[in-house]
Amino acid sequence: MKQRKQSVLTSWMRTVLLSVLALVAVVACTPDGAQVPSASDGNAAAPVELKFGVGPYFPTPNETRDQFEPLFTEIAGAVGATSDVTVTEDWVGLSEALRAGTLDAAWLGPWGFVLARHNSPEIEAIATVEYQSKPFYYSVLMARADAPFDTLDEAIAYSQSASKPLKLSLADVGSTSGWLIPTAEFVRRGLDPKAIFDYSEGASHAAQAIAVVSAQVDMASDYNRNLDVLAATDRIDLGELKIVWQSEPLPNDPIAVRGGLSDDVKRGLQQALADLSPERAAELLPTNYTGFAATDGSNYAPIQVAGKTVGKLK
Template sequence: MKAALKLIVLFCAVLLVQGAMAADAPLRLGVGLFQPDKDKNDATYRPLANYLSEKLGRKVELRTVDSWEGLAKSLANGETDIGLLGPWGYVLANQEAGAQVVATILYDGKPEYYGIMVTHPNSGINKPSDLKGRTFAFGDKGSTSGYLIPLHYFMTQGIIPETYFSKVLYTKHQAIETQVTQGVLDAGADYNRNRNAMIEQGLIKADQSKIIWQSDPLPNDAVAVSAALYADKAFVTRLKAALTGVTQALKKQPDLLPAHYTGFVARDNLFYKPIRDAGLATGTLKVK
């Protein structure tokens, strides 16, 4: 009996040690490729990782994932604990592995943005119906504004991209804008925040890019945690407090977020319902 009791005590002690080790393990923060290249993206979001590390009392390791689809998968398969990812990527991670949103990023104080379609002003294209027989580029298939939302729009118009356009490409948002301004590509899908940022940074010229379509408001990028981490309610509460405190922290540390990003606001899964509905309507999201 005493031997059995000792084994139970030892087993409990091992579990406590393992729990403590897990609590001290670094948190892996995955961030989508918001900037033109990985090095710049890492440099841009490292201050946020350091801020979260200080507020949460745990080391936060930053990793840039170069596609929205890849980031959603990394959050789903446990390679990432916390992800800053696009709305569609979040919905995919939620559907596949129960990842849960805890906050939405604010851009100029707003939690929403717009999907757009762009062309060169001299292309002769003024609206989506003028695109028949032209070249068109989507973003990667994990992108909200670059893929899901324009695909949903085309579906409502009876447009099948593979037969409607002379050529369909899938590439990065920055490449779409650049190739449109160069006249290499007739048109493509993007989002207003990216276009505005590229103009501000001098990467493209405003007079060489024209918007021919704009979506309804879309929920901004989500900060989501893995299902395992979400089960730790005390941690989630601390994380939400840290994120909603970013707006105040920006006053002392302006480089905490990129230009125009003004903090985070707490949001739940319901806020991303329009994205989920579009996924279901296009058949790219399956009902479980």
């Protein structure tokens, strides 16, 4: 019995000694001044996989995925992670997923970002995309080239005097250029578009110009970047359309991250985006996107103002 106890004690001491030696080895291999990561340290290491989201920029989810997945793969790699990409069917769903934490980062529309941050202030914008080397774009209202009006004022007057009102289509309510900004313009004019036009909302951007060209609607909202894409892919002929109203410059789309994401990962993603050269951007991004500018989100204040104008924000 005594011999058994000595054997157990010897085995226990051997285990303790091996554990101490292993700890000494880790410390010896750690650079001076560095700390060994602990399980409770939120900034200890990048996650194995980062979950990215992007909205319905292109006519089909597969086209959107093909356009944006290379970028997300590259910036995830910059922080030592792999990427998983989700393409949502609408902008509101994308914002909600970021708020819920089911996405780590997302390429949001400006309005989607403002909505998400309004409800979850911990969500941060880390970069603004540049389009043709500019960090801004425009919301537009368009009509067929042969429409009997050339401006929004003329369209309003025509719709009010015609035997039946013009058909106006705005995009889904989570869209900055497709819903928020045109709606804010009508509010600024003291007008209710539902009382002036045969009004509808909820369409995707990809469908808006096509609906105008094919005479399904008389006027529709969109943004200049999307019209460029549709023309470049031969889905529309810009000569068949005319712009009857254009907004003031709007801040381009942000890359935003969820609350609770490691500071090291946020900084790493922001740096990877800001370091993207125009040449590399041409390889990773859709046509005419030339890179990113770092941001703290303050450039989206005009979108917040528009949200208050239409009564969606307090």
